[in-house]
Structures are given as structure tokens and as C-alpha cells.
Amino acid sequence: MTHGAAGPDREVILVAEDDPVTAKIVVYRLSRDAGMEVIHVADGEAALEAAAQRTLAAAILDIRLPGLDGLGVLARLRASVRHARLPIIMLTSLGTETDIIRGFELGADDYVVKPFSPAELVARLHRLLRRRRPPNPA
Amino acid sequence: MDPGAPIDPAFLSDLYEVGGDELVQDVIATFAASVPPRADALQRAAADGQAPQVAAAAHAIVSAAAMVGLVEVEMLARVLEDRARGGTLPPTHAPARLDRAVQEGVRLLQQVARQLRGGDGPPSGARP
Numbered sequence: 716m717t718h719g720a721a722g723p724d725r726e727v728i729l730v731a732e733d734d735p736v737t738a739k740i741v742v743y744r745l746s747r748d749a750g751m752e753v754i755h756v757a758d759g760e761a762a763l764e765a766a767a768q769r770t771l772a773a774a775i776l777d778i779r780l781p782g783l784d785g786l787g788v789l790a791r792l793r794a795s796v797r798h799a800r801l802p803i804i805m806l807t808s809l810g811t812e813t814d815i816i817r818g819f820e821l822g823a824d825d826y827v828v829k830p831f832s833p834a835e836l837v838a839r840l841h842r843l844l845r846r847r848r849p850p851n852p853a
Numbered sequence: 854m855d856p857g858a859p860i861d862p863a864f865l866s867d868l869y870e871v872g873g874d875e876l877v878q879d880v881i882a883t884f885a886a887s888v889p890p891r892a893d894a895l896q897r898a899a900a901d902g903q904a905p906q907v908a909a910a911a912h913a914i915v916s917a918a919a920m921v922g923l924v925e926v927e928m929l930a931r932v933l934e935d936r937a938r939g940g941t942l943p944p945t946h947a948p949a950r951l952d953r954a955v956q957e958g959v960r961l962l963q964q965v966a967r968q969l970r971g972g973d974g975p976p977s978g979a980r981p
Contacts, residue, residue, distance in 0.1 A: 735887045736917035739880055743872055779912055808915060830864065830919035830927075833871070 718753040719746030726772035726844065727752045731762035731788060732806065733780055737829065741775065744833040745840075759783030763791055766798060773802040773840055778814045786817055793822040802843035804836070859954070860961045862968070864922030869969045877969065880921060881962045888917050888926075892955045895933070896948040907948075908937035914955070923958040926951070 719725065728751050732738040738755055745751045751772075754765045759780045766774065774792070776785035783791075785805060792798040805818045805826040815826050825839050869877050891910045898906035911934035918926035929951045933943050 734913055734916040734920075735883045736880060737920050739883045740868065740920055743876055743879075748871055777916075781909075808912070808919075829916055830922070832867070834867075 716755050718742045718755060719751060725750065725752045727754065727769055728840070729753075729762060729765050729769075729771050729774040729776075730755045731757070731759065731775070731780055731785060732777045733757040734777070737777070737806070740833050741836065744837050749837050749841075757781075759785065759788045762788045766792060766801075771798075771801055773804070773844060775804045775806060775836070775840070777806045778811065778818065779808070786814065786821060789818060789821045789823055800847065802840070802847055804839060804843070806831070859923065859925035859957070860965065861922035861924055862965045864920065865962065865965045866969060869966075874966065874970055877966050881959070881966060884917055884921055884962065885959045888914055888955055889952075889959070891917075892948070892952040896952060899943055899945075899948045902942060904937045904940050904942055907942065908934050911937060911951075914951070918955075918958065921962060923954075923961070926954045926958045929954055 728745055730738065730741055730745070730753055732741060732755070738757070742753050742755050746753045754769060756762050756765055757780075759782050762774070762776065762780070763783070765771075776788050778785040780788070789803060789805070792801060792803065802824050803822070805815070805823045806829060807814050807818070807826055808829050818826055824843050827836050827839065865877055865880075868880060872879075891913045895907055895910035895914070898910060911930045914930035915927055915934055918924075918930060929947070933947060933951065936943060
């Protein structure tokens with residue numbers, strides 16, 4: 716499901732999160748507060764489908780997704796030339812340090828542990844997006 | 854937040870600051886619609902001896918409860934998830950206790966929302 720009005724200058728963010736409460740909060744912050752277009756999916760296969768269909772600015776992936784999990788989605792995205800440098804943040808739960816390490820090994824740019832501050836998530840996302848933009852000419 | 858309180862109202866307060874009562878009510882409604890069925894599913898899975906399904910349901914409850922500050926629900930579900938991931942089914946009373954905590958959690962979320970609307974400052978989160 717897509718949230719926020721589409722527009723040529725709006726960055727498109729993929730959010731793969733199967734918990735409706737977390738998804739509601741993240742989607743609101745990104746679309747209403749940060750002015751981004753958000754594609755929300757609830758499983759890994761749908762995340763790959765969305766990534767194939769749209770040009771993404773970044774992706775936020777829950778690690779524990781039903782079916783293909785977030786780490787599987789991450790691995791598949793990083794294996795494609797198109798998404799090799801896509802900024803990706805992983806969402807995880809307390810006590811899952813091995814998942815975090817595995818995420819970095821597979822190419823995640825950052826991770827956020829639940830419960831997280833939605834404002835912090837947006838700030839981390841902005842930081843990654845700034846890094847990927849070409850510098851302004853002097 | 855009061856030590857031992859079942860809810861940390863700071864989470865809903867943060868949402869209120871960003872999206873007002875509309876966002877808070879929307880999030881509570883989403884919690885009330887999605888989490889009690891998960892608690893029911895957990896009870897059924899435990900009765901059927903299905904540890905992986907117990908873990909999956911408990912994990913979903915942990916995520917949702919954590920994001921709205923329902924500390925007690927999060928803690929109870931996290932214990933069940935950890936045990937089930939190790940292949941251990943919960944004691945018979947534990948799923949029912951979680952289910953009661955979830956029902957009480959919905960009531961506490963609505964109570965905090967009312968306090969936020971009343972403009973009395975951040976709620977204390979004290980046990981009712």
C-alpha cells in the first residue's frame with residue numbers, strides 16, 4: 716500500500732513491516748511528517764516485488780518478516796546491481812545481536828532496535844540519504 | 854515513568870505531539886484490532902503444543918506492545934517468545950495471563966489517550 720502523495724521530488728521509501736502498529740507509526744512519520752512517499756508491505760516477497768517495480772530512495776526492513784525474512788530480502792537486494800547501494804535500515808528486537816551482525820555482513824547500512832523513537836528513525840534515514848546524494852557544486 | 858507500571862505513557866505522548874489525538878486513536882485502534890487476535894492464536898498454539906507458532910505470535914505481540922509503551926505486555930510476551938524459540942511450551946496459565954494483560958493494555962492506552970486530550974500534562978503511567 717502506498718502512503719503520501721506521489722511527486723517528482725518526493726523520495727520513495729519502502730517499509731517492510733508485518734506488525735500493523737509499528738507500520739502505522741513509521742508510515743505516519745515518513746509520509747506525513749517527513750513528506751516522503753511510502754510503500755508499505757508486510758512480507759518479504761512483496762518487498763522484492765515493490766523494489767522491482769519502483770525506484771526507491773531507501774528501504775526499511777523488519778528482520779522478522781513472514782516467509783522470506785528481512786535478512787533474505789536484504790541479501791537479494793544487495794545481489795542486484797540496481798540495489799547494491801540502496802540505503803537500507805534494518806528493524807530488529809532486543810536480544811537479537813546475531814541478527815544485527817548478520818545484517819551488517821549482508822550489507823545493511825544501519826539498524827534500529829524496537830522499541831525505537833520514530834524521530835530517531837527518520838533522522839537516521841535522512842543521514843543515509845544525505846550521504847548518497849552528490850555534493851552541491853561550489 | 855513509575856517503576857513497575859504496566860505502561861510507559863511517554864510513547865503515546867510522543868505520538869500525540871506529532872499527530873495529535875487522531876494519530877493516537879488510530880494507533881490504539883490498530884493495536885486493539887491486531888494484538889488480541891494474536892493473543893488468542895498464541896493460546897491456541899500453546900494448547901496444541903506448537904512452539905514455533907507460539908514464538909511467532911509472541912514476537913508480534915512484543916513488537917506492537919513495545920511501540921506503544923505497554924511494558925508489562927511486552928515483558929510477558931518476550932518471555933514466552935524466548936522460551937518457545939528454545940522449544941519450550943509455556944506453563945498453562947501463562948498464555949491466559951498474557952491475554953488478560955493485553956485486554957488491560959487496551960484499556961490503559963485509552964486511559965492515557967484521555968489524559969493527553971485533557972491537557973493535564975504527561976500522564977504518570979501509574980498502575981490503576
